[in-house]
Amino acid sequence: MNGRTPTRLNALWETRIFTLLTLDGRRWLLPQTEVQALEALPDIDPEVRAPQSVGAITFAGEWWPVYCLSGELRLLPQIPAGRWVCPLLNNGADRFSLICDQVETLVEPSRLHPVPACMAPPDSPIQALVLLDRGLGCVTTTESVARLIATSGMSGDGLDV
Amino acid sequence: MASMFENPPGNSAAWILALDDALRAAVGERELVYLIETPILLEAPLSPPYCRQVLVWNENLLPAMDLAAYLRPGKPVRRAQTLAGVFAYQAEPDALPAYGALLLAGIPERTRVADDHACPLPKQLAGWRTLAISCFRRGDDPIPVLDLPHLFTGGLLATV
Numbered sequence: 362m363n364g365r366t367p368t369r370l371n372a373l374w375e376t377r378i379f380t381l382l383t384l385d386g387r388r389w390l391l392p393q394t395e396v397q398a399l400e401a402l403p404d405i406d407p408e409v410r411a412p413q414s415v416g417a418i419t420f421a422g423e424w425w426p427v428y429c430l431s432g433e434l435r436l437l438p439q440i441p442a443g444r445w446v447c448p449l450l451n452n453g454a455d456r457f458s459l460i461c462d463q464v465e466t467l468v469e470p471s472r473l474h475p476v477p478a479c480m481a482p483p484d485s486p487i488q489a490l491v492l493l494d495r496g497l498g499c500v501t502t503t504e505s506v507a508r509l510i511a512t513s514g515m516s517g518d519g520l521d522v
Numbered sequence: 523m524a525s526m527f528e529n530p531p532g533n534s535a536a537w538i539l540a541l542d543d544a545l546r547a548a549v550g551e552r553e554l555v556y557l558i559e560t561p562i563l564l565e566a567p568l569s570p571p572y573c574r575q576v577l578v579w580n581e582n583l584l585p586a587m588d589l590a591a592y593l594r595p596g597k598p599v600r601r602a603q604t605l606a607g608v609f610a611y612q613a614e615p616d617a618l619p620a621y622g623a624l625l626l627a628g629i630p631e632r633t634r635v636a637d638d639h640a641c642p643l644p645k646q647l648a649g650w651r652t653l654a655i656s657c658f659r660r661g662d663d664p665i666p667v668l669d670l671p672h673l674f675t676g677g678l679l680a681t682v
Contacts, residue, residue: 480570
């Protein structure tokens with residue numbers, strides 16, 4: 362939870378396959394090992410809610426809260442048009458889904474660049490930057506997104522079924 | 523100022539930068555390393571409003587800082603054209619040079635500065651106190667000298 366630690370950066374530097382999530386046109390990359398499955402919009406049960414989630418998806422016998430984030434990773438109370446695909450993120454400690462415009466696999470992207478110190482505080486969810494064919498991508502992790510959601514006012518405990 | 527510009531005592535060289543159509547600042551002669559007339563800038567999310575973009579330069583991503591936006595927060599920046607200057611700085615005295623970019627409204631102008639040109643920072647914009655390490659007078663105009671290591675190592679993050 363300490364932001365861009367050298368250990369975490371080294372681990373990301375060794376990551377060869379990323380999952381590229383598109384949110385409002387912004388591109389976010391997570392290690393593919395943290396994406397357990399893909400589900401779709403109709404699979405969301407809007408009646409099953411964790412605080413600030415837009416619903417939940419049942420997978421492998423468990424409820425996975427689904428959050429809707431803007432391209433700047435701000436929690437949105439409603440699902441914008443165009444969002445349809447829900448990667449299930451799991452790093453062993455955090456388990457949830459984000460509803461995205463698009464999800465792609467990115468094999469061996471161009472090299473990761475450190476985030477300039479003047480652009481983000483150490484606790485920013487952006488761990489690195491990468492040049493993509495269509496602009497800039499931001500590398501993050503499930504842990505970073507989970508922390509961001511938690512600090513946006515969520516307890517993260519339990520679901521109202 | 524003399525030590526910053528690494529020139530003979532009492533008479534130094536500097537570049538005067540147009541931050542927008544009105545604001546001027548200066549850097550040492552050796553700090554400006556490259557000028558890009560039509561920079562390709564890529565927007566980065568979750569970045570401060572004065573540093574929303576990065577510039578691709580020599581296969582590196584440099585922060586592209588808009589100091590006019592920092593000095594006049596919330597107001598539109600007026601620039602007839604936007605250039606990018608690439609600047610070298612040292613984060614620590616013995617560190618290797620690092621690089622960052624500033625958005626500019628025109629081609630920098632070279633000038634010479636004497637020690638007796640030193641003057642107080644402009645009072646109109648409080649942000650100068652964070653950006654500048656000194657100031658000199660050119661004619662009637664005070665020209666703040668930018669503290670590039672402070673700017674590019676995150677010194678402004680705590681101020682917004």
